[in-house]
Amino acid sequence: MNQEEHAAGRDNSAGEAKTIAGESADTTLKLPEGSCDCHVHIYGPFDRFPPYNAGMYSAPEEHPVEALLDLWDRHGIARGVIVHALGAGPDNAATYDALRRYPDRLRGVAILDQDVTDKRLNELNDAGFRGVRINLFRMNGKKVAAGGMTLEDLEALAPRLGERGWHAQLWIEVGDLAEIAPRLEKLPLDYVVDHMGRTPVAWGVDNPGTRDLVERLKTGRYWAKISGADRNTQTGAPYTDVDPFMRTLVEANPDRLVWGTDWPHVGHTPETLPQENNLIALLRRVVTDEDVLHRILVQNPRALYGF
Numbered sequence: 001m002n003q004e005e006h007a008a009g010r011d012n013s014a015g016e017a018k019t020i021a022g023e024s025a026d027t028t029l030k031l032p033e034g035s036c037d038c039h040v041h042i043y044g045p046f047d048r049f050p051p052y053n054a055g056m057y058s059a060p061e062e063h064p065v066e067a068l069l070d071l072w073d074r075h076g077i078a079r080g081v082i083v084h085a086l087g088a089g090p091d092n093a094a095t096y097d098a099l100r101r102y103p104d105r106l107r108g109v110a111i112l113d114q115d116v117t118d119k120r121l122n123e124l125n126d127a128g129f130r131g132v133r134i135n136l137f138r139m140n141g142k143k144v145a146a147g148g149m150t151l152e153d154l155e156a157l158a159p160r161l162g163e164r165g166w167h168a169q170l171w172i173e174v175g176d177l178a179e180i181a182p183r184l185e186k187l188p189l190d191y192v193v194d195h196m197g198r199t200p201v202a203w204g205v206d207n208p209g210t211r212d213l214v215e216r217l218k219t220g221r222y223w224a225k226i227s228g229a230d231r232n233t234q235t236g237a238p239y240t241d242v243d244p245f246m247r248t249l250v251e252a253n254p255d256r257l258v259w260g261t262d263w264p265h266v267g268h269t270p271e272t273l274p275q276e277n278n279l280i281a282l283l284r285r286v287v288t289d290e291d292v293l294h295r296i297l298v299q300n301p302r303a304l305y306g307f
């Protein structure tokens with residue numbers, strides 16, 4: 001199904017969409033025109049893109065790009081960024097296919113091998129990929145998820161990524177960032193720290209990693225995604241315990257922040273599965289200045305991902 005066919009299909013369910021978006025009748029849930037969801041994943045359809053075993057982050061069912069676009073349409077989200085997930089299969093194929101079919105709405109973040117060819121890099125760049133994601137995520141010194149790209153992979157690829165204007169997205173608990181920053185900052189890249197630094201709320205907003213991230217955001221070379229509240233929370237929805245963390249990053253440098261839902265929330269149980277309305281409500285609670293909200297949701301994604 002191409003973009004026009006998908007849009008036509010949505011027209012037939014306009015009444016249903018309005019009912020579902022009755023959530024959006026609450027002005028605290030409205031998003032600015034042109035808003036961007038900068039962190040999502042897609043999986044499948046499995047007959048074309050078979051799932052890959054990624055442990056706790058494996059997808060038990062399909063979540064294709066059409067389901068993503070329907071979700072965005074219900075919530076007034078214009079465009080977004082697919083972060084290719086290990087569980088979506090090798091070679092970025094599912095994400096590449098989605099970007100080729102919906103070029104106006106989508107950009108991508110890839111997982112690459114060091115031996116990727118220049119031809120393939122150019123194909124990915126032309127399709128709308130703008131970065132790679134590096135798996136540096138440890139908790140209490142222990143690696144959380146196997147697979148993905150390493151720091152050594154990034155160092156090997158950095159010259160070619162830099163030539164294409166790509167960035168590196170860091171899946172990392174920011175308490176580990178200071179140790180590797182000297183290696184990162186030798187490379188010709190900017191960095192995006194996802195999920196607010198993946199720091200558990202129980203560690204307190206004044207933890208050393210968050211303080212370090214605040215200072216790095218002020219340099220302009222680092223960005224952060226104010227996403228992942230459901231991963232960091234201690235109390236669960238509506239994630240009010242995450243408010244101070246998000247507010248701290250907004251106050252540090254709103255011009256280096258983007259927002260994301262992390263749909264479809266793989267790894268959650270049915271009881272903890274986030275609802276997008278709660279994630280949007282969290283954003284609106286913390287970012288009350290409409291100009292700042294517009295920068296985070298519209299202007300910053302344009303600058304970072306080239307919409």
